[in-house]
Amino acid sequence: MKVSDAITQRSSIRAFLDTPVSDELLKDLLEKSARAASGGNLQPWRIFVLNGESMERFIRALNSYNGEEYQEYDIYPPNLKSPYRDSRFKIGEDMYALLGIEREDKQGRYAHLARNFKFFDAPAAFFCFVDKCMGPPQWSDLGMFLQTFMLLAQEAGLSTCAQEAWANRAGPVRAFIQPPEELMLFCGMAIGHKDPTKPVNDLKSDRAPLSDWATFL
Secondary structure, eight states: OOHHHHHHHOOBOOOBOOOOOOHHHHHHHHHHHTTSOOGGGOOOOEEEEEETHHHHHHHHHHHHOOSOOOOSSOSSOTTOOTTHHHHHHHHHHHHHHHHTOOTTOHHHHHHHHHGGGGGGGOSEEEEEEEETTOOHHHHHHHHHHHHHHHHHHHHTTOEEEEEGGGGGGHHHHHHHHOOOTTEEEEEEEEEEOBOTTOGGGGOOOOOOOHHHHOOOO
16 A cells, blocks of 8 residues: 555544454554654653453443543643634534534533543554653654554554543543553554444545645745
8 A cells, every 4th residue: 555545545433343453463563653753763652552351351440440530631722723623623513413413412422422432442452651751842753653553554454543532531541551650641542443334434534725734935
């Protein structure tokens, strides 16, 4: 698969089949992803993989968790302005339209959002952590690592969904994984085979035209 094809075909999948994904394939994809660009070669990503039995144990632990809940960071800036706010609003409305959930159906919308915390039924996933001493440049390195993984997964016939939503449930994630104290949860990544029968997987986000964001001097 050409890189350009992988970029075009990749999308955030929100309904997965229960088809297993092998640890060997995940290891191969992660090792290749580590070739992503990294400023100063710091390689700041720290990855914790859930697959098969460990995924089942995690979901059980998550459902029974009654400890502290907290947010690792603000996923979106407060008072998000246009055009960024407009883009976020539109993708949400497009998604709920595919799901057949009306704007007034708050319960239906919350129920769908809660599926984030089942990895949309994906059989495999990982959590990406970063050392708390790292700054914005290293967060950009995480993005390059994650994008590289998603494109390699596309090439391998897998689908993915990067999930910053997990930053809102750092408590139960930390309780299960028990990472070193100096690490902070950045995001999760759902991994598996997409369910082609689910309309939500037909969602394709818009992209602004080049003239809106690029200036040739």
